[in-house]
Amino acid sequence: MGHLSSFLALIVLLGITVCVGRPRGRILRGYEAPPHMKPYMASLQVDGKHMCGGFLIAEQWVLSAAHCLEDNPEDKPFQVLLGAHSLSLPEPHKRLYGVRAQIRHPGSSQETYNDDLLLLQLEEKALLNEHVKVLPFQRQDRDVPADTMCEVAGWGEMTHSGKLPDKLQQVERPVISRETCNLRSRHDNMITEKMMCTDSKRKDTCPGDSGGPLVCNGIAEGVVAAGSRVCGNYLKPGIYTRIPPYVDWMESVMASAN
Template identity: 70%
Template sequence: MGPRAAARPILSLLLLLLLGAVVDAQPRGRILRGSEAQPHLRPYMASLQLGGQHVCGGFLIAQQWVLSAAHCTEQTNGEHFEVLLGAHSLSEPEPHKRLYRVKAQIAHPGSNIHNNRDDLLLLQLEEKAELNEHVQVLPFQREDRDVAADTVCDAAGWGTVTHSGQRPDRLQEVRRPVIDRELCNHRTRHDNTITAKMMCTDSRKKDTCKGDSGGPLVCNGVAEGVVSAGSRVCGNYKKPAIYTRIAPYAGWIDGVMASGDGDTDGDVAVR
């Protein structure tokens, strides 16, 4: 065997390794290395849709109210979302899956397109959701204190799952540890843009991303945060996932729901 022939297997192996590294280095736009959630074990999850297409996540916090992220409205041209509840698969028939029309959607007045501050959106359904085993309200945190670093929390969504933009039909989930705000604010990470009303989770290899925005970060059974920063490069440990903490906004949430048509007394999950 000549030297050129002997070198071919080595070159082929190197090429395969290089291609694998390139693919592995392109984690944009997906729940990176997450997994399919067990069907209907997150009965609070909502899909915010336009024209029958999933745009963002959200979650039921009262029978007639869904909480999501304000930046999800940036490309809606003033059109109201529709909200899908009771779903695991976005396309397949399921016993309690139902699409609700939205009566009002209220972004926090402090939210804007230039940063991640006050990135919350409340959606009032036209009617109260029918609660059952697949549709449930999720309690949110009202005590204004930080979640301890290294606490492992869950996030889920129907966001894109490949760098080419492929979307999953079934709900995906990922578990990530909370990281200290000081570390998240390091100049090599988010460079002092993370406020006391935000929190971060480690994004090394596993992460939330585009299309997961608005979904809850659940720690010990309670929604602590809302997925924000949907345009962030995902899966990069130098750009940790950013969430809006819910507890500092509990008063605003209660006020908006109380001012909406209909009485929400007894509908809100409190922890």
Template identity: 60%
Template sequence: RQPLLPLNALLPPRGRILGGREARPHLRPHMASLQLDGEHICGGFLIAEQWVLSAAHCTEETDGKLFQVLLGAHSLTEPEPHKRLYRVRAQIPHPGSNVYNNEDDLLLLQVGTGPPLSPFPPCSPVLPFQREQRDVAAGTVCEVAGWGTVTHSGRRPDRLQQVERPVLSRDEYPPARSPRPRAHGAARSPQQPLAPQGDSGGPLVCNGVAEAVVTAGSRVCGNYKKPGIYTRIAPYAAWIDRVMGALSGQEDTP
């Protein structure tokens, strides 16, 4: 009887971004760093007052701990006037998410009350997300930002990085990685393909709207033949509204 394979040998690769450049400071106040014990684990973004959207698989190795959420940061370590660290009141993965695949890979976090999220000049800290169930036109250049790995050696930046990439048509998905039409999309660039760890949960932003959440990249960093996979947000808008509606307005507890 053959022994079972290690669990991670069966899992798809998780969200990563490779390449890009340092973002202009504080033009993306919606960007969130999900942290445990002061360490950046995943990205996320503010979609409403006290609500951050991220990827459910970010919770896989947290031993049930709740994240802390850093908002308003450009540098993860340097003092900055708009930087705020919040505790998390509720951490709700989509009920369909699991460790075996990339399906339903969304996570909602309700941050506790604390220092105000504003002012964040010149931008609003809330990023609108797509509610209309439609495909982004192939070739549309969208952007991803995060504090994930930026080199093949695993170096992580202290300052927020960004990269732009075009969206693929469904006909261009490699057959072995063709995502479920309801919930996923893909993007790539031959010059700046998807890869490094730590960017999961960040938004794919097209024309100023969050269309999707970073879910998975190629297991081989920089392989442009295997595009990054993103979880589209529109099919989950009702679930997001339902969760936020059920928990918003409840009194915060110490």
């Protein structure tokens, strides 16, 4: 009996070791994006460290997620890296821009996922070229049909230990209906009409990807907001802030800026 107990204890210990060793906090089965094929992507940085994603929506404006401000506890101003594929290697059109204004949506808060948008005004207009381009965003307020395959990219975490990639990663995910996302076993009626979801089974966005665009048929439909604490948990689909309900706010902010 003692030998059996020892054997069972060893099996349990081995099982725990295997589970702990599996990378959980990563874009599961994502892959390195083709270099500079997503010229709209932005890296929001503090002291040279990547914090969040974002994307260029006008020559002097980047859209991201408001909760990225909470990830910056010292409240230092962001800098925005454009034209990058690798965060560390020299590249011909890579440039770091200062930020003149950080404008979060007035309805955003740390307690909810509501209105999770952040506009960043660059100190100067971005120099547009083959590696730095504006991404068009959806203006028509209608839901993306379920099962539409969309893509998301970012420099977010790749392993459960928090390892960040140097080069841009991407993954394709199908949209799931709001009804499915709001099931009690999923997000339990937390998903409003201003949000959308994608399937997160084995492939997902992770911390550091927040603020990046969800691109469907070449147009930004949403902004990465939140998901499961453990990336790739199919019971916690990825959550995105839909862009169309906020077009008036975005254009008002951009028009009123100096």
